[in-house]
Amino acid sequence: MNGIETAGREPANPSGTLPPQRQVRVLLYGDVDLNIIDGSAVWLTSMAQTWSLAGAQVDVQLKAVEDRTLLSGELRSMPGVTVWPAHPPQGRRALEPAPAAEALQKLDGQDPYDVVMVRGIRICRQVARRGAFAGRLWSYVTEFGYPHGTADSGTDTGAERWQQLGEIAAASRLMLAQTEQARAVLEAMVPAAAGRTVVLSPMVPDAIGPSTTSGTSAASNASIAPTAASAAAPGPGGPVRLVYTGKFARRWRTDQMPVIVEYLRAGGVAAELTMVGDKVQHDPEHPDWAERMRAVMATPRPDVAWLGALDRTAALEAAARADITLGWRDEELDLSLELSTKVLESCALGVPPLVNRTAAHEELLGADYPLFVDGAEDGPLEIARRIAAVRDRLPELSARVLAVAEPYRMTARADTLKTWLARIGLPGPARTQRSRPVRVVVAGHDLKFAGELVDLLTDHPDVDLRLDHWSSLHHHDEASSRELVDWADVVMCEWAGPNAVWYAQHKKSGQRLVVRLHMFELRGRWLSELAADAVDRFVTVSEHYRDLVVEHLGLAAERVSVIPNAVSLADLDRPGLPGRHHRLGLVGMVPLRKRLDRAVDLLRELHRTDPRYTLHLRGRMPWEYPHEWRKPVQREAYMDLFARLGDDPVRHAVAFEPFGADMAGWLRKIGWVLSPSTVESFHLAPAEGMASGALPVLWERPGARDIFGDEFVVQDTAAAARLILETDADDDARAARQRTARERVAGFDERTVTASWQQVLLSGL
Template identity: 45%
Template sequence: MRQRALVYGDVDLNMIDGSAIWAQGMVQALSRAGCEVTLVLKAPVRTGRLVDPLRALPGVTVRSPHAEGLWDGVMAARHAAAILARIDAEEQRSPRGDDPPRPPGHGFDLVVVRGRRIAGKLAMGPLAGRLWTYLTDVPQSAAEFTASAKGELRRIADASRVLLCQTEELRGFLEGAVPAAAGKSVLFPPVVVLPDGLEPRAAGAPDGRALRLVYTGKFAPRWNTYEMTSLPRLLAMRGVDAELHVVGDKIHDDPADPGFASRMRTALETGEGVVWHGGHPRAEAMRLTAASDVGLSWRDPALDASLELSTKVLECGTLGVPVVLNRTPMHERLLGADYPLFAATEDDVLDALTLIGKNPDVFTLAADRCRTAATEYTLDAAADRIRTYLSQTFPEPSQAVLSVKSRPLRVGVAGHDLKFFTRLLDYLRSRPDMEIRVDHWAALKAHDEKRSEDLVDWADVIICEWCGPNALWYAEHKRPDQRLLVRLHRFELYAAWPKQLKIDAVDRVICVSPHYNSLTRETTGWPAEKVVTVPNWVDDAQLDRRKLPGAEHHLGMIGIAPSRKRLDLALDVLEELRREDSRFTLFVKSKLPWDYWWIWQKDEERAHYEKVFRRIRRSRLLSGGVVFDSYGRDVASWLRRIGFVLSTSDDESFHLAPAEGMASGAIPALLPWPGAETIYDARWIHETPSAMAASIAATVSEGRWETDRTLARSQVTTTYGLDEVCRQWTDLLTT
């Protein structure tokens, strides 16, 4: 069944700017990915130059609340939220073709929305849980994040199924500032679509004619559009004949500069060498760009910290037109640090344009860089991303389930702490062939017995997360025809609960590793057929992010408490490495031991850490080589800087950190704690800290880091990837 997508952007599609182009590209990408799309317009249609091409797409419906009489006047966020909820209710009552009626509140499968204000309103309404939210208008520095802004963004993240982020920089910043965004944030960069019949600019520098500069978009002070109108005159003074072609009709009224609009209009109308084409359909704007030589995206330095990527830059690249733009880390990664057309000041712009006006080789280099960079932002690439996200969000129903039940399988999940079950729970909830209810216990031994009894009456299968009092209760109260699965962690194995568990009432006990499977059977005497191994999941799709420069010299540890995590042995590894190469650095992401009262109250634990931190302060080799990062859910973003993830513990049941590192493209490095070889390839396990250090040093110096990390990622995806673990859980629930 095709997914139905409702799209709304807090944008006016009568004007050509980046946000309007986003709406057009999003609808095209969803349509090409196989969705039925309904686009709702914010403003009444005054020109069809952006909307008409969308109406012609198969499976796309464009709705104008103004034309339909649903609204009259300016549509604020609260009005738009009410209208979208109304349209969704209509969709739920109106099945298409052979589709069955939608469940209550589920007209559209996904609601793609752009704009913080509208997303905030929708987060409190009936569309919550189905939002695919595209956020750009967020505070883009820690200083701007007020308590109010953080609270609003947390509500939006909680209500969103997916958070679409334009850049990796924005995704990382959002996850660090709003923990609820972690695990939901995915990349959706700008989409560049060439109009039918439009050919990119012919290769080669302009020869024997004026240099044609081009700007398309809005006119605003920080976009330097007024300053751009002086470029032809100033270039003429340097002996470069140039003209500036400008497309757009949206002149910004700036309260801080009341005279800007009239000054801007005068410059457009009378500027020397300036040709103002006014507003045009996007196809015509791109044709004018393709007929030019150099695009202008030079902005005020205040925008250098922006976490957004200009669609205009990518459009120019697709058309083979090089761009003058500010030097920022994002632009350096896009075009290379040696790109010749970076500019910060007006003189920089003039120098760059003078250079390419007189040097064809520089022009060709710049054009090639822009063209290559734009290849990742095509409509086909965007549609592929959407297909991937759709398949992750809407898994196919299991024929095994459908053959057993004429209705969705009823699955109950019970436990006091579900932090290790979150993504599995998301997956189960997303399945069309399963219905999920959660019995969340207030504490390990505290629960609402009536709610638990109701779950027993309702469920076909019950999963107890943790083999604790919850498992004991359900083993005593389950129905004879009901299946009961219990997941056992290291924490419970040596406690009293497993010995008290009525094992005959349990269908399967699930352990996360073969080693702990064996220990569980040895400790409890339970039948071997009752105990199965399903590994911890690793969200390999979320963790797969481009590494930052220098990652091959960065070691990482996630969690250093209690002392059996053995930070001291990781320091041994680091000292060995820094004797030969001071670039090696250890990054630690963890709460500190004094943050855990149950650890810090123990004399031996305090003594261990006092010795460790004294060593870090006093060691010449460790000085400046250890970085402590705050604990948080933004692990995927943090791992971008890490090339090796260490596991130096005395013992672990699974130790997820090395697997997460592998999924991120880092290499695992483990000491041989009991059972490590049953979870990780022996090539990653080292007998001593010295052997671990020697292996890391050789991997880097011999140029094997890229090859080894590719192998590590392949291993973890095949064995512990989220899709694979979810498949194993589905099999457990249905057989």
């Protein structure tokens, strides 16, 4: 990545042909012990197999010395997967985070990887603090969803945990979350995670499926391809077969599971329970629990079989012979934002799982799923009654859960990995034969719109990037800037502020200077001091603004390129929340030209027909911008507007929501993104809304139609209300407009925009 020795200033690809694509190399590490079969350990083997299916070459560094090969043996048998054994310090059997990070860095030093995927907050934090694998680290952290005090939560306070996650996110190319709920929490609490967090649910092998020969609800052979379920309910007098696989732990209620069988039999329902596993987890809050669990295991019961530790295939076969899998847990674990691999495997087998009712489980199985239990209220008796009530519905439930599992198959997850690789430009071109990388400086006081540009330059194999971050519009460390201008081949000034004036004055011979203007710069007094002839290329975000720049600076039109603000279609395309089409969103209300008054007038107009509409105002309040609040006209206008809103009946339908980086998560609930401004150079919020499945409404202003098209531009507030009401009254009309919006916004996709930036910045170097 940055700083890799490449060569010269000649064209990287003079023939114009694309270099051959290469195989992506992945280094995978999980802070898990493969000697213990649990969901986290199974994840590591599944992740390696999924990467292999995606066409990657995978190296897996083990954490622990192999005492047994139930899972590590499976890893070693996978094509395209290499397993590196653990070599912990003397007297240890497993790697702690620091030596684990050293082992990963040693492997990477031998032949650098394209992706380093690491799971676990302790190891992710260690890698992040070392600054290792810049631009290549994919961090998978699930622990933040656990309540404090559980065995999986660690001892950090909440504030410490969020601070650690912030450090990890800032060092990561991608953050991985198991569910949409987990992504929403992570992005809301950790600003650095917004825009770089993706959902990677657990995955199940394609081959896991129900038997077509078994006369019960699942298979005796768990390795055949998935088929339509052919389950039958247990026959008259036949037992309901229950199974639990995993660790034995207090919060997993494993000591009480045999009691469920006793209650079923007492109620006249024959039942059997199979328990798979041998790891009894110590509970520091209940030090005698482990001994009680062992006593339960040692007590002979004709209806309970303890099979001990099995390899993964045998464990799946045991689950496949059951009618129901048990996933009953302590209510505190309902706060976890993880999705259990065991639950997904049970579904893939066509065996209905009994699980706690949580938001994640409802999203997976449906709110009406009959095998939900209440972790706080339900005991073995209530659970036995629930099982008895569904005894005759097991074939129906088997078919239902089998369909649920399909999107979680490994081939589907492998396709997802390929999408993410393409998003970040992998597999990328090989490095050219330059003697050194192109040295690029990005300079500016506010880089919030330059994220895609910084990512492009960070990831480019022929670029060494440095940032000159000015402390304010007018202030910078001049000594540092002088060092950078002496070092750089290319300087890109974000905003045509005093930074552009300074770099134009200090430009070196043969150096390339690119300046991007947004809008306010044309009103800046400093712009008259800009040596425009020293600028090789000006960039604006719209055709309309290009025309203004050409006129204002007296430039030839060919010296100004139009590159729109980038929108990440991959990040913004998330499932919408119920009822979103009745929610209007306005992002930013400062300065006055944002026209908050028009948004309130629109809400009032809509309420005349349908009072279900609400207005969500996201952003900082006017008094949070001192330079605006000091202006008497601005301050009085806002005070008058808020006073009128306070007396208006629609005030109950207006929500003021704080500024945050998690726009993609917020847009899931928004159906209409408003752009009532009188002036905008681009306006990113409606474009992001279009990518998210929301629809934009733009009041007529110069340049709006050029960017967003005629379909979503209205003359006034009454026309905006008509557009919304007519669209929401017709599902087909809304779907058609959503398709139009997505087609329109495709031209703003980050990959298209970064290709344009590469041409402007690096062409001919």
